[in-house]
Amino acid sequence: MIIAHRGLGEPENSMLSFKRAVKRGFGIEFDVWRTADGELVAMHDPEIAINGERYSVKELTFGELKALAVSREHIVKIEELFRKFPDALFNADIKDAEAVEELGELIRNYEIEKVIVSTTEIEMLKALRARDKKLKLAFSIVRRSDVPKVPLLKRRFRIFALHVPIDGIFYVGFANFRFLLKWIRGMGMKVGLWSYEVDELKYVPLLADLGDYFISNRPLDVKNLLTRLKGDF
Numbered sequence: 001m002i003i004a005h006r007g008l009g010e011p012e013n014s015m016l017s018f019k020r021a022v023k024r025g026f027g028i029e030f031d032v033w034r035t036a037d038g039e040l041v042a043m044h045d046p047e048i049a050i051n052g053e054r055y056s057v058k059e060l061t062f063g064e065l066k067a068l069a070v071s072r073e074h075i076v077k078i079e080e081l082f083r084k085f086p087d088a089l090f091n092a093d094i095k096d097a098e099a100v101e102e103l104g105e106l107i108r109n110y111e112i113e114k115v116i117v118s119t120t121e122i123e124m125l126k127a128l129r130a131r132d133k134k135l136k137l138a139f140s141i142v143r144r145s146d147v148p149k150v151p152l153l154k155r156r157f158r159i160f161a162l163h164v165p166i167d168g169i170f171y172v173g174f175a176n177f178r179f180l181l182k183w184i185r186g187m188g189m190k191v192g193l194w195s196y197e198v199d200e201l202k203y204v205p206l207l208a209d210l211g212d213y214f215i216s217n218r219p220l221d222v223k224n225l226l227t228r229l230k231g232d233f
Contacts, residue, residue, distance in 0.1 A: 001213040002223055003027035003091050005194070006044060013042050014074045018081060026219050027089030027114075032078060034099040037061040040078040040106065046095070058096065078103065082110040090115040091192075091215060093140070097124060104132045116192075118163055122146075122153065129157045136160040138192060144171060147180070154187050161190035163215065166203050174206070181210040205229055 004026040007017025013030060021028045030042035039062040047054045050068050057065060062077070069075045078092065094103060094117055107115055118138035119125060128137055139146075139153055140163040153159055162184050169177045181191050193200075193207060194215040201221055204214065208229055216222045 001027060001089065002219045002226075003029050003089065003192075003213055003215045004219040005029045005215050005217050008219060011074050013044060013076065015076050015080070015084075018042075018076065018085070021219065022085050022088050024220070024223075026223075027091060027213070028081070028085070029091040029093060029215050030076075030078070030081070032092050032094040032099050032103055033057045033096045034102065035060055035062045035065055037063075038102060040099050040102050041065065042076045042078060042081065058098070079106055079110075082106055082112050086110065086112065088114065091118055091138070092116070093118045094124060094128070095119075097127060100124070100127045100131055104128070104135065107135070108132075116161060118161075118192075122149070125153065125157045125159070138163050138190075140194075141165065141168070150184070151187060154189060159189055161192050161212070163192040163194055165196050166193055166200060166207065167196045167198050169198070169203065178207070178210060181207070185210065185212075201225060 004021035006012035007028055008021035008024060009017050018028050031044050033041055033043050033046060035041060035057060036059055043057060047056050048068055055068060066075050092115060116136045116138050117128060118140050120140045120142045125137060125139060128135055137157055137159050138161040139159050184191055190212040191210060192213050192215055193211040200216060204222055204225055208226060214222055
């Protein structure tokens with residue numbers, strides 16, 4: 001499975017980019033932030049920059065955020081995504097601790113089954129699991145120091161998946177990286193692979209057998225690559 005990181009094409013995180021992704025059969029990934037009036041929005045950054053000024057998403061109401069945006073279509077409510085694409089696969093990367101309760105409520109209210117809620121923070125995992133015992137939680141590895149904690153986190157929070165940056169190859173070596181992915185799967189977790197800076201097309205063929213899904217900046221290219229790989233066997 002391929003999940004389109006921030007949607008497919010420009011402008012990213014817009015309803016148009018999410019529509020393109022779903023139409024092509026991809027899942028969609030987005031970061032979750034909470035506005036001052038309690039609306040959850042799909043935005044990558046905690047601030048919006050307009051004419052050299054920066055405004056915190058958390059300090060603006062949804063209406064104020066829309067008014068400041070270059071295009072109103074660029075600001076999308078999570079609720080709109082759940083309502084418009086009820087059968088899509090979602091990766092909601094929650095960045096705002098104050099959004100935990102509302103996100104859980106939206107998932108329950110819209111009866112969204114195919115949603116993975118991911119985070120880079122252990123305290124966020126704790127808060128998410130405390131709120132909902134059924135959520136499919138994913139922990140995103142961004143620090144080497146978090147790797148030894150994975151077995152405990154798996155047991156304590158019943159983690160569904162680990163999101164692993166392909167860039168880790170350059171820290172531990174290719175053979176050790178493949179061993180790490182096998183170790184994760186051996187604990188009963190899914191592996192979601194993503195790329196920070198490396199060329200994902202270079203490494204996807206070498207890791208395709210160990211990735212359960214790919215969170216991709218280039219979903220069309222990755223799809224074509226994986227299709228060709230299947231044809232070679």
